[in-house]
Amino acid sequence: MTVPRDAIYAQPYSELGDFAFDEKVAEVFPDMINRSVPGYATMVHTIGRLAGRFAQPDSVLYDLGCSLGASTLALKQNNKAPGCSIIGIDSSAAMVERCQAHVDAFRGDTPVHIEQGDILQTKYKPCSVVILNFTLQFIAPEKRQQLLQQISDAMLPGGLLVLSEKVREPETVCDQVLVDLHHDFKRDNGYSELEISQKRAALENVMRLDTLQQHQQRLQETGFSQVQNWYRCFNFTSTFAIK
Ligand SMILES: Nc1ncnc2c1ncn2[C@@H]1O[C@H](C[S@+](CC[C@H]([NH3+])C(=O)[O-])CC(=O)[O-])[C@@H](O)[C@H]1O
Numbered sequence: 046m047t048v049p050r051d052a053i054y055a056q057p058y059s060e061l062g063d064f065a066f067d068e069k070v071a072e073v074f075p076d077m078i079n080r081s082v083p084g085y086a087t088m089v090h091t092i093g094r095l096a097g098r099f100a101q102p103d104s105v106l107y108d109l110g111c112s113l114g115a116s117t118l119a120l121k122q123n124n125k126a127p128g129c130s131i132i133g134i135d136s137s138a139a140m141v142e143r144c145q146a147h148v149d150a151f152r153g154d155t156p157v158h159i160e161q162g163d164i165l166q167t168k169y170k171p172c173s174v175v176i177l178n179f180t181l182q183f184i185a186p187e188k189r190q191q192l193l194q195q196i197s198d199a200m201l202p203g204g205l206l207v208l209s210e211k212v213r214e215p216e217t218v219c220d221q222v223l224v225d226l227h228h229d230f231k232r233d234n235g236y237s238e239l240e241i242s243q244k245r246a247a248l249e250n251v252m253r254l255d256t257l258q259q260h261q262q263r264l265q266e267t268g269f270s271q272v273q274n275w276y277r278c279f280n281f282t283s284t285f286a287i288k
């Protein structure tokens with residue numbers, strides 16, 4: 046199957062609205078995320094490996110902000126614990142519409158339920174694995190602690206959270222180098238200067254970045270006993286935390 050190419054910001058917009066996970070984005074999302082996030086495939090693959098190791102019998106595995114279900118599918122293909130269910134949640138109707146069919150197209154023993162909903166309003170069931178793969182960065186900064194506390198409160202001892210985030214560096218020279226290297230990565234993947242600058246402007250109000258230190262501190266404050274960054278390329282990171 047050919048993946049439709051992302052050309053959303055290829056033409057100049059006279060009025061550039063805020064970036065939204067709408068029909069247009071859902072349509073090209075696999076191409077967009079692969080050409081925009083260095084190491085995305087590695088992170089999704091490793092999420093599967095980590096879930097296979099930490100899933101506990103008779104518990105829920107959550108994929109929060111599941112989009113088209115790439116990480117949900119990694120959970121389905123790697124879970125070996127009996128009696129589990131996988132729940133993927135996303136607030137975007139366009140994503141959720143496509144996600145269930147995508148995940149159902151692949152084999153796996155664990156039942157998967159995809160729901161449209163706000164992860165801030167979700168009542169979490171006892172869980173052993175929770176994935177936030179580039180989702181927390183789209184939650185209002187003042188609500189991030191509360192969300193992680195809700196997740197932590199529902200998590201079984203020994204449970205695993207994977208938190209992948211684009212981060213900023215407190216030191217401005219280093220931050221600029223990393224941002225430039227990411228833009229080079231996007232150029233190398235065929236995005237034009239116009240596409241890079243328009244998307245950047247569209248994301249400004251909706252994707253607010255913390256530093257890796259802020260994320261790690263928040264995880265400790267919300268009850269995770271072990272916090273380990275396991276991936277980094279430029280300003281893209283992934284951390285696992287154990288309850
Ligand atoms: N409050 C919210 N409640 C539920 N969903 C939300 C909320 N806010 C944003 N989202 C959803 O979070 C997802 C973020 S994308 C995740 C990629 C995926 N994890 C992947 O592994 O492919 C990351 C990116 O595009 O950089 C979108 O689908 C939003 O609709």
Ligand SMILES: O=C(O)C(=O)Cc1ccccc1
Pocket residue numbers: 077078081082211244245248
């Ligand atoms: O494209 C970017 O510049 C990003 O920072 C990553 C991204 C990928 C997909 C949707 C939103 C942001």
